[in-house]
Structure formats: structure tokens, C-alpha cells
Amino acid sequence: xxxxxxxxxxxxxxxxxxxxxxxxxxxxxxxxxxxxxxxxxxxxxxxxxxxxxxxxxxxxxxxxxxxxxxxxxxxxxxxxxxxxxxxxxxxxxxxxxxxxxxxxxxxxxxxxxxxxxxxxxxxxxxxxxxxxxxxxxxxxxxxxxxxxxxxxxxxxxxxxxxxxxxxxxxxxxxxxxxxxxxxxxxxxxxxxxxxxxxxxxxxxxxxxxxxxxxxxxxxxxxxxxxxxxxxxxxxxxxxxxxxxxxxxxxxxxxxxxxxxxxxxxxxxxxxxxxxxxxxxxxxxxxxxxxxxxxxxxxxxxxxxxxxxxxxxxxxxxxxxxxxxxxxxxxxxxxxxxxxxxxx
Amino acid sequence: xxxxxxxxxxxxxxxxxxxxxxxxxxxxxxxxxxxxxxxxxxxxxxxxxxxxxxxxxxxxxxxxxxxxxxxxxxxxxxxxxxxxxxxxxxxxxxxxxxxxxxxxxxxxxxxxxxxxxxxxxxxxxxxxxxxxxxxxxxxxxxxxxxxxxxxxxxxxxxxxxxxxxxx
Numbered sequence: 001x002x003x004x005x006x007x008x009x010x011x012x013x014x015x016x017x018x019x020x021x022x023x024x025x026x027x028x029x030x031x032x033x034x035x036x037x038x039x040x041x042x043x044x045x046x047x048x049x050x051x052x053x054x055x056x057x058x059x060x061x062x063x064x065x066x067x068x069x070x071x072x073x074x075x076x077x078x079x080x081x082x083x084x085x086x087x088x089x090x091x092x093x094x095x096x097x098x099x100x101x102x103x104x105x106x107x108x109x110x111x112x113x114x115x116x117x118x119x120x121x122x123x124x125x126x127x128x129x130x131x132x133x134x135x136x137x138x139x140x141x142x143x144x145x146x147x148x149x150x151x152x153x154x155x156x157x158x159x160x161x162x163x164x165x166x167x168x169x170x171x172x173x174x175x176x177x178x179x180x181x182x183x184x185x186x187x188x189x190x191x192x193x194x195x196x197x198x199x200x201x202x203x204x205x206x207x208x209x210x211x212x213x214x215x216x217x218x219x220x221x222x223x224x225x226x227x228x229x230x231x232x233x234x235x236x237x238x239x240x241x242x243x244x245x246x247x248x249x250x251x252x253x254x255x256x257x258x259x260x261x262x263x264x265x266x267x268x269x270x271x272x273x274x275x276x277x278x279x280x281x282x283x284x285x286x287x288x289x290x291x292x293x294x295x296x297x298x299x300x301x302x303x304x305x306x307x308x309x310x311x312x313x314x315x316x317x318x319x320x321x322x323x324x325x326x327x328x329x330x331x332x333x334x335x336x337x338x339x340x341x342x343x
Numbered sequence: 344x345x346x347x348x349x350x351x352x353x354x355x356x357x358x359x360x361x362x363x364x365x366x367x368x369x370x371x372x373x374x375x376x377x378x379x380x381x382x383x384x385x386x387x388x389x390x391x392x393x394x395x396x397x398x399x400x401x402x403x404x405x406x407x408x409x410x411x412x413x414x415x416x417x418x419x420x421x422x423x424x425x426x427x428x429x430x431x432x433x434x435x436x437x438x439x440x441x442x443x444x445x446x447x448x449x450x451x452x453x454x455x456x457x458x459x460x461x462x463x464x465x466x467x468x469x470x471x472x473x474x475x476x477x478x479x480x481x482x483x484x485x486x487x488x489x490x491x492x493x494x495x496x497x498x499x500x501x502x503x504x505x506x507x508x509x510x
């Protein structure tokens with residue numbers, strides 16, 4: 001914050017950062033909901049989607065939020081009230097925290113950590129606690145089943161996700177997300193420095209595994225057994241209504257944005273533009289837009305897959321994680337490490 | 344050429360659907376749906392929209408009410424003396440219809456009543472816009488059911504060589 005002419009006190013910085021995180025979380029999530037959930041899926045099904053609220057239904061999201069806010073906040077009689085009320089907040093809060101170490105520009109970062117990617121992945125796995133709390137406190141067998149399935153699934157896919165990231169970390173030689181962006185910006189692809197070195201060139205296996213694991217972490221089709229509507233009503237969200245359901249909804253799409261941002265930062269070069277110096281101050285303005293564009297690309301793939309494939313079975317899901325993804329990522333780590341040391 | 348895996352083919356199908364839906368109308372694109380309140384699709388002639396009643400054909404035989412799986416038809420009638428057909432004959436006894444209601448909140452549009460009616464008193468109409476804010480208003484009485492007769496399409500021409508109905 002030394003580059004700013006005005007000195008902002010610490011509490012002021014904290015407020016600004018909180019507002020910044022809220023904007024960074026809600027803008028991509030809202031855009032994704034409108035562009036992908038409302039429109040793209042409709043086009044896939046040969047319909048137009050919402051068209052009445054605003055031009056081409058662009059205000060539909062506000063109408064939905066208004067609808068959710070009007071609904072009664074129901075809590076089942078047998079529920080563990082405090083835990084039940086707390087669960088969606090835990091889920092949303094962890095998603096917000098994932099955005100903290102993600103850099104949007106040379107100084108446009110909410111908190112710079114030397115172990116940024118570690119923090120992001122560690123924090124994102126806390127959301128399983130919120131989901132388990134929701135499932136257990138609802139006093140509903142569907143919720144409990146959904147919560148347990150979600151716990152098993154999130155734990156199983158946390159591992160391939162972390163291992164997929166390890167390849168990038170080895171190649172960049174740092175856990176700092178800003179450092180990973182800088183490494184992708186400065187390195188050359190076999191001596192050709194035209195577009196920097198986005199790690200998707202060498203870590204495409206890691207990117208594929210990361211996206212598959214992200215899909216499972218988001219509990220989206222084809223890995224949506226925790227909320228499988230034909231088996232479990234809505235899984236751990238069954239008993240939620242109104243504002244608390246809205247929080248789960250925001251959490252789901254904000255998490256999609258968080259994983260998309262992580263994938264863009266780790267594999268696609270992050271906020272950096274290949275021909276612009278990393279310390280250029282304009283990148284504090286352009287960088288967020290660059291990252292946003294990459295996030296939207298990644299989210300397109302995420303939602304494209306989500307709306308194309310049918311649901312897997314629970315045992316297929318677990319087998320896929322433990323017997324396919326984890327060996328692949330381990331092999332990827334070994335190859336990356338060997339190549340890194342040899343060359 | 345190696346076989347394209349089904350997973351990729353599926354992605355291709357959904358992407359092709361996006362392209363097809365977003366393509367301008369003049370290039371043969373567009374959605375399969377219409378924006379209902381602004382644009383209306385004409386239902387097929389034989390669509391099962393609403394059941395119309397031709398009251399003068401009804402003989403209060405109750406076949407429709409008894410065959411209705413949902414018991415959504417309510418019929419009441421009484422017997423009346425009608426003047427004899429020929430001069431000096433005995434007065435005839437005819438059934439008069441007091442009440443003929445169909446509760447469309449219960450009706451499941453199976454059409455058994457239309458099939459079973461021996462006197463051509465019930466007809467299908469393709470009209471479908473009769474939703475109501477209050478569920479009780481979905482009980483259509485015989486005057487309302489009679490009004491639907493205007494929307495019943497003409498019966499199609501009989502095939503060549505078909506038996507004409509004998510009177």
C-alpha cells in the first residue's frame with residue numbers, strides 16, 4: 001500500500017479488503033449464474049431461458065434473490081438449531097476465504113502469502129465441515145445421507161486436487177500464487193518467449209485432474225450424488241429455505257468461481273499479460289479483467305461438463321478418485337520432479 | 344479414423360445445441376420453444392384442451408360420470424313429460440339435464456367420457472387457456488361447457504367408402 005498517495009489506516013484497509021473480496025466473489029459468481037446457469041444451459045436444451053426480467057432476462061438473478069429473501073426461514077423441529085443456522089455461513093465464509101490469496105494484479109491482492117496456494121486449498125476443504133454440519137443438524141435422513149456422501153466425496157477429491165497442484169508448485173518452485181504467476185510470465189517455452197509459459201503446456205494432466213476434482217468438490221454433475229435430487233431430494237440442502245438456501249446457492253457458484261480462479265492462476269498464467277511488464281501499475285486495473293476472462297473460460301468448461309453428463313454412481317465416484325486420479329497425479333508429480341531436476 | 348469417445352461426443356452434442364439455439368432465425372437457428380404469453384403456438388386440431396358439452400344431445404345416461412376415473416363429472420337430472428310424437432299418442436318421458444359440471448381441478452384429460460358418450464354430447468376442444476386464480480373456478484358448469492362448443496373444430500371428412508351414420 002506504499003504506492004498510494006493517501007495513507008489508509010489499518011481498519012480502513014480491512015474494510016476495503018472485505019468489500020473487495022465480496023465484489024471479487026459475487027461478480028464472477030453472479031455472472032456465471034446468469035451466463036451459464038440461466039442462459040447456456042437453456043441454449044443446450046433449445047430454449048431461451050429467462051427473458052422477462054430486464055433485457056434478455058439479465059435482471060433475473062436479482063429477482064431470484066428477492067424471491068429467496070421473501071421466503072420463510074424454516075427450521076425443522078428436531079433440528080439442532082444453532083448448528084443448522086451456522087452451517088451455510090461456514091460454507092460461504094470458507095469460499096470467501098479462498099479468494100484471499102488469489103492475486104488480481106501486482107498489488108491487487110487481498111493478502112499476499114508465501115504459502116498462498118496451500119492456504120487456498122486448506123481453506124476450501126473446510127467447507128466440508130459446513131456441509132456435514134448442515135446434513136447432520138437437519139434431523140432428516142436425506143440430509144444426513146447427502147451430508148455423509150458429500151463428506152466422503154470432498155475428502156476423496158481433495159487429494160487428487162492437491163496432488164495436481166503439486167506439479168505446478170514443483171515447476172514454479174514456489175507456493176506463493178504471485179510467484180507462480182511471475183514464473184509463468186518470465187519463463188520461456190523451449191526458448192520461445194512469445195506468450196510466457198502458462199503451465200497448461202506441461203501440466204495439462206494436472207489441469208485435467210484439477211478440473212475433474214473441482215467438479216467433484218463443487219458437487220456438480222457428473223459428481224452430484226450429495227444432492228442427487230432423484231435419490232436424496234436435495235441432500236444436505238433439503239431442509240433449507242429462504243436466505244439460508246440462498247447462502248448455499250451463492251457458496252456453490254462462488255466456489256465454482258474460486259476453483260476457476262485457482263485454475264487460471266495455476267495453469268493459465270493468472271492475471272499477467274505476456275507482453276506487459278509484471279510491475280506495470282496499469283496491470284492493477286487490467287489484471288482483474290484478464291483473470292476474469294480466464295475464469296469465465298474455465299467456468300465455461302466446468303458448466304459445459306456439468307450440463308452434459310449424467311450422474312455417476314457413488315462407488316464409481318470413489319473408485320475413480322482413488323484408483324484413477326490419484327495414481328495419475330502421483331505419476332505426474334514424479335515426471336515433473338524428474339524433468340525439473342534433469343533439465 | 345479412431346472412434347470418438349462417447350464423453351467427447353456428448354460435449355459435442357450439447358455444444359452443437361448451443362450453436363443451433365443462438366444462431367439467428369433467418370439462418371435456420373432459434374429455440375424450439377416459443378415465448379408463451381407473447382407468442383402462442385396453435386395446438387393440434389385434436390389436442391385435448393378442454394371438454395365441451397352439447398347440451399341438447401345429453402340424455403342424462405350417466406355413462407360419462409360413471410366411467411370417469413377421477414369422478415370429476417357431476418350430473419343431476421329429472422324426468423319430464425314431453426308431447427307425443429304423433430297426434431293422439433302417449434306423452435313421452437324424457438330426461439332433462441339440471442346440472443352438468445366438470446371439475447377441471449380433478450380432470451386428468453383421459454378422454455374416456457368423450458369416448459363413452461353414446462349420443463355425441465361431449466367433444467374435445469383444443470382450447471387450453473382457462474386457468475383460474477381460485478381452484479373452485481375450475482368447476483365448469485353446463486353453460487360454460489356449452490360455450491366451449493364454439494371452439495370445437497369441425498369433424499374431419501369421412502374416408503371414401505366409410506359407413507354413413509344411419510338415422
